[in-house]
Amino acid sequence: MLRRALTNQITRQQFRFYRVNRSNTVINFVPQQEAWVVERFGKFHCVLDPGISVLFPIVDKIAYAHNLKEVAQDIPSQTAVTMDNVTVSMDGVLFYRVVDPYKASYGVENYGYAMQQLAQTTMRAEIGHLPLDRIFSERAQLNAKIVQVINDSTVKAWGIESLRYEILEKGDIHLPQSVMQAMQGQATAERKKRASILESEGERQGAINLAQGQRESIILKSEAEKMEQINKAVGEAEAIKAKATAVAQSIQMISEAIKHENAQKAISLLVADKYMDAFSNLAQKGTTLMLPTSVHDPSSMIAQAINIFDTLTTKRKDMKSIEASNEDKKPEPEK
Structure with missing residues (x-):
C-alpha cells in the first residue's frame, strides 16, 4: 500500500506542469496556444486569450495556465481479462487537448492524471467485452470505442476532449505462453485447412477445364463433319446438275440430228x-x-435391236399422220 501511495504521489507530481501559476505583472502577454484563468478576490473572473492583457495587481491572480495543444499521454501496461477468460497485458497512448479552460481548472483536480486513470479503466472494461480473436482483428474499433467512452465522461464535465487512442505497436499485447502455443496451433491448422481447400479448388478447376476442352473439341469436330457433309452434298448436287445438263444437251443434239x-x-x-x-x-x-x-x-x-428401233420409228410416223388428218377434219367455226 505504501509503495502504491508513493507511486500515485509521484505520478501526480508529473502532471503539475499542466496547471502552473503565473505572476501578475499588470501588463501580461499570453503566448499562442495557451489560456490563462484569472481569479479576482479568489473567485473566477475571466479567461485570457493569447495576446496582451492588463490586470490589477493584488486583486487579480493568474490561477491556472493551460496548454491548448494536443497532448500525448502514455498509458502504462495493465492486465485485463477477455470475454473468453484469457489474461492479456496491454499498453497504449492517449491523445487529448483542453477545449474549456474553465472546466479544466475547476472540474477536476489534475486532469492529466485523471485522464490516464480513466483511459486505463476504460480499456480494461472494453477488453472484457471482446474475445481474444476480435482484439487482434478489431483493434481500430477497440480504439474508437475507448475514445467514445472517455469523451462521454470528460468533455462536458472536465472540458477535455480525447482525440484518439492507440495501442502501441511494440510490446502492446502480452499473452501467456500456453495461449501463444494454442494460437500457433490454431494458425497452423487454419493454414492446412486453407491449403487443402486451395488444392481441392485447383483439382476442381482442372477437371472443369478438361471437360470444357473435351466439349469444345466435340463441338468443333461435329461442326467440321457437318461442313464436310454439306460440301459433299453441294458437290454431288452440282455433279448431278452438270450431268443432267449434259444429258439434256445431248438429247437436244440428238433430236436436232434426227431431223x-x-x-x-x-x-x-x-x-x-x-x-x-x-x-x-x-x-x-x-x-x-x-x-x-x-x-x-x-x-x-x-x-433385232435395229428392227425394234425401226418399228418404233414407223409407229411414231403413223401417229403423227393420224394427228395431222384429225386436225384437217375439224369443222371450221361459223363466221
Whole structure:
C-alpha cells in the first residue's frame, strides 16, 4: 500500500506542469496556444486569450495556465481479462487537448492524471467485452470505442476532449505462453485447412477445364463433319446438275440430228451399240440373267435391236399422220 501511495504521489507530481501559476505583472502577454484563468478576490473572473492583457495587481491572480495543444499521454501496461477468460497485458497512448479552460481548472483536480486513470479503466472494461480473436482483428474499433467512452465522461464535465487512442505497436499485447502455443496451433491448422481447400479448388478447376476442352473439341469436330457433309452434298448436287445438263444437251443434239437425212441409219447403229453395252454390263454385274434365244449370234441381236428401233420409228410416223388428218377434219367455226 505504501509503495502504491508513493507511486500515485509521484505520478501526480508529473502532471503539475499542466496547471502552473503565473505572476501578475499588470501588463501580461499570453503566448499562442495557451489560456490563462484569472481569479479576482479568489473567485473566477475571466479567461485570457493569447495576446496582451492588463490586470490589477493584488486583486487579480493568474490561477491556472493551460496548454491548448494536443497532448500525448502514455498509458502504462495493465492486465485485463477477455470475454473468453484469457489474461492479456496491454499498453497504449492517449491523445487529448483542453477545449474549456474553465472546466479544466475547476472540474477536476489534475486532469492529466485523471485522464490516464480513466483511459486505463476504460480499456480494461472494453477488453472484457471482446474475445481474444476480435482484439487482434478489431483493434481500430477497440480504439474508437475507448475514445467514445472517455469523451462521454470528460468533455462536458472536465472540458477535455480525447482525440484518439492507440495501442502501441511494440510490446502492446502480452499473452501467456500456453495461449501463444494454442494460437500457433490454431494458425497452423487454419493454414492446412486453407491449403487443402486451395488444392481441392485447383483439382476442381482442372477437371472443369478438361471437360470444357473435351466439349469444345466435340463441338468443333461435329461442326467440321457437318461442313464436310454439306460440301459433299453441294458437290454431288452440282455433279448431278452438270450431268443432267449434259444429258439434256445431248438429247437436244440428238433430236436436232434426227431431223437430217440418213439420220435413221446412224441412230439405228447407235441403238444397237448401246444394246450390246447394256447386255455386256448386265452380264458383268448380275448373277441371274434372262438371255435372249440368239445370244450366240451377235449379228442377229444387232439386227433385232435395229428392227425394234425401226418399228418404233414407223409407229411414231403413223401417229403423227393420224394427228395431222384429225386436225384437217375439224369443222371450221361459223363466221
